[in-house]
Amino acid sequence: MSISKKDVEYIAALSRIHVPEDKLEGVAKNLSDIVGYVEQLQQLNLKDVKPTSHAVPLSNALRLDVVKPSFSNAEALSIAPEAKDGCFKVPLVIE
């Protein structure tokens, strides 16, 4: 199946990556090539096959609910691009 420029715009929006108009076609071609290649899986009969999400059978990894030392507010904010009043600063969310 080939991926159109319109598909790329949709996927880019979902991915939160801005793709400029002049790049849409190139991206569409690259993605179409790869999607065309992975479509070979549809040759297989997978009706009764169970999916594997993890190779090693692990059930829930639980731990004791005890408080341990963690980052301080200052440490966490020290690597933030922008911080104010002990919080991460972001552009206006609700107008």
Add this chain to the structure above:
Amino acid sequence: MKLHSLSAHQILELYKEKKTSPEEVLKDVVMRIESVEPKIHAYAHVNTHPKAMEGSLAIPIAMKDNMCRKGEEVTCSSKILKGFKAPYDATVVAKIKQSGGIILGSANMDEFAFGSSTESSCYGPTFNPWNLSCVPGGSSGGSAASVAADEAIWSLGSDTGGSIRQPASFCGIVGLKPTYGRVSRYGLIAFASSLDQIGPLTKDVTDCALLMNVIAGYDDRDSTSVNEPVPDYTKALVNDVHGLKIGVPKEAFVEGLDPEVRASVQAAIDELKKLGAIIKEVSLPHTPYAVATYYIIATAEASSNLARFDGIRFGLRESPSKLRKNTLIDLYEETRANGFGDEAKRRIMLGTYVLSSGYYDAYYLSGQKVRTLIKQDLDEAFKECDVILTPTAPTTAFKVGEKVSDPLAMYLSDIYTIPANLAGIPSISIPCGFSKAGLPIGLQLMGKAFDEEMLLRVCYTYEQNTPWHTKKPNL
């Protein structure tokens, strides 16, 4: 004496005999870096003042640029993390430090480990020590090249679809991807969480066992870490393969396999047979689908893992003057468009696509089902043999620039390494010869889950009876 050209176990012998000190070794390796690094570019960042430490394994090491080291810059060789200083140590880093390891710097890599050539790094490519016009493989290309060029005594890499083994093969060294869950990934910046594993890149098999002794083990800070007893891996260094069964998949010697690689691997099979191993043909009928399966599962997981790079809590944030509108969404979209390279963006978008409504069943679910079939093939094959042998890569190192514009061709260089990640089993690459052009050729062995010892034993035996690990590039 050229200390930098020695293996870790040779240096440890010299320590024992009081013939050298960690300070001397460090000084010699730093001089080596100064002399050859301009040609190789194995490092993303070289530590300016590495210190010799106290400990039983005071060996200079390179760490891939995706392992967090407290207070040091770690970037996954991506512009989006430039300047990011990790607030904590990864478990493997803490273990290396506790053992006395001397961290030389962070090794260059494909951006976010997306690649097989180390060309997608934001710092520019690493070059193959055996031929500077060729790639070192990837994504742990810097880790492999640093060891092959004696710019580090050993190194750590990470392997999601072959990223330790393929560069080890291209650079003529030993690279092990341990069993999924064997080594803690706490502090490893994630690519594909159901596949990623940290492992050693070393000059020989003995060093591989020594470094595994440092890094293997359960960690409650990694919920996928498996609480299995850790053996002393050096006990597996036994020069004997009599009666061991080595499976060779008939699907491994297919079209696209370089004739020189085929000949070297065949010669290795003959050598192992001569040494007493029993060679058995096995079948892995679904391996031709492994690359397609991998590029669905790995990109799906990557698209989710890389959502955290959004310009809010750490890393790059696009300046307000460059935004189209000063909104939160615009900030995300412009930061990610500017911060990620082309291959990273391609994989995030592909992963988003295969997970998106309407396509999930056709792609992601199908991928997970074929993963089951590939794992079942391996389980079946291991009923008849102790290890499975294939080439590590279909070719020797390719030229810089050769595959950059053809992502699919690049992906196919992982055709032999991907099944072990999908099945979660351990797998190792060791040198098994050279092409006429003088480029190293790698042999891959896959083992049963948590049976790294069997891989080490077979590889040690092969190594002790062949000369390949003693060869060095001319630099």
